[in-house]
Amino acid sequence: MLPLPTIVHLDADAFFVSCELSLKPELRGTKCAVGGRERGIISSASYEARACGVYTPMPTKLALKVCPDLILLPHTAGIYSKKSREMFDLCETLTPVVQRNSVDEGYLDIGPCGFKTLPEIERRVRALQQRIWDDLQIPTSFGIAANKLVSAIASKARKPRGFTVVPPGEEAAFLAPLKISVIPGVGKKSEERLAASGIRLVSDVLTRSERELKNLFGSGWEEMLRTARGEDDRPVHTDHEDAKSYSVQETFGEDISDLAEIERIAKRMIDELMPAIRGDGKRVKTMTVKVRYPGMENSTAGRSLAEATDLEAPFYPLVQPLLKAAWTQRRPLRLVSVRFSGVEEKGSQLEMFAQTDEKKRRLAAVMDKLNAKGQAGIVRHGHQIQKED
The missing domain is CATH 1.10.150.20 (5' to 3' exonuclease, C-terminal subdomain)
Known part of the structure; x- marks a missing residue:
């Protein structure tokens, strides 16, 4: 009996745009992109916009020149981490062995599921792909192969909504x-x-x-x-229920060197991670910023607060100094990531301003709920959430 491919790579299509379009379905099929109009860059573009020459991280002004009818969508704080969690939760209905690489991609090992034939594997993974669309309105591409390397390349072979299977022995x-x-x-x-x-x-x-x-x-x-040759023996690492850290990263389509823009992206990452931390009933103490250069060299810098928190505001002032500390070589960057560690259970707070922080925390919880429903009229760190009719 021939071996079966058991490693699946999921890659969401134009994830940020897809999240926004789940709130604005009337814009599907249009040339649209997520990005800031003032001193901004395009962080995600629809495939219709890409066909006109819009890419990530193209400056917004240039994007509007190459595509004058481009529809700009502002970032909706909270929705990306929420959709990501829900997407990977659906993956765990197929297999418990799920590795969440970033908000929009990850690996599944379906070896423990006991599938007997390749058609059965294809049917079950296609059903997962369809369910992610039906439940979340997020289009995805899947690659199935014998290892992580080939499955990841396969998932990108026929985007969007791709589905590629590489049988064992056919990797090269x-x-x-x-x-x-x-x-x-x-x-x-x-x-x-x-x-x-x-x-x-x-x-x-x-x-x-x-x-x-x-x-x-x-x-x-x-x-x-x-x-x-398509050889790779890396295992799929499962996520643990009790997270020891929370992180998100963004790889740029084109290298970027604008400090202000990188800082804005990092602060948006804080906005993405904190709702997940609050949702898990945790607080975090340490923030680490990582940058990656085009040659794949990484550099990091971190700093801890005096007390753990589940609020965004205490971490915002750390972004610029941490970026400057990590970005020692003033070369363009390929990637930036934010990671929170020093995770603690939420307990009684003893700091002097506990009452004030608790009011902020209740407000943040309300904002998380509104963001999850796609409602608007609220600004967190300058990110306007547009009201949906």
Whole structure:
């Protein structure tokens, strides 16, 4: 009996835009994007807008030039983390082995489910894809393969609403005709450098000698060769109910170097994470900011509050100094992430201003509920939530 592919990668399509369109379904099929009009960038664009040349993180002013009829949608605080939690909760109705990589993508290991045939696997995963749409109005793409590497590449092969299965043993054949840029870590500059050496497709790696690969990839040549063959033995790491940290990250379609814009994105991440922390009945004490350069080098900086909290405001002033501390090389960034740790159970608060903070906490809880319903008229850290009729 042939082995079955048991690793599934879920990748939500234009996630931020899809979340907003779940509140504004009348805008489906239009050229729209999530982003700020003033000193802003596009953080997510519909596929109709992408067809006109709008990409992430294009400056909003430029996006409006290339697509004059672009509809700009402001960020709705709270909805992204809510939709993400609900999406992965649905995944856990299929298998308990779910790894939540970020708000919009993750892995499922369906090996423990006991499926006997490939058609059965396809049917069950397609049913999950349909349920995410029916329940949440979030379109998704799925890749199914024998490992994480190939399933992740497969999920992006036919977006949006893609569904790609790579049977075991066909990993190398699936990857061979694809552009070398599908390999994780091969960015635009690396792609250009490799193209100058004649490597444009994944299959080109397999035709090179060991000496040539060493010259091109240095000490990482063997890993690149294994990757080109579609080999990967990383397991799917499950989430634990008692979270030790909360994090979210954003990878930019194009590298970005605007400090003010990066700061705005990081503060939006705080707005996304705190409702989840409050919803779990937790408080956090430490915030860590991570930046990643185009060459995949990471740098981090963190700071702790005197007391754990589940409110956004105490962490806002830490964003700029942490960014400056982490972003030591003033080069454009590929990724930024915010992580909260030092998780504590919510208990009696002894600080001097407990009563004042409790009022803020009750207000925050009300805001979370309104955000979850798509209601508006409220601003948290300058993010206007638009009222829905």
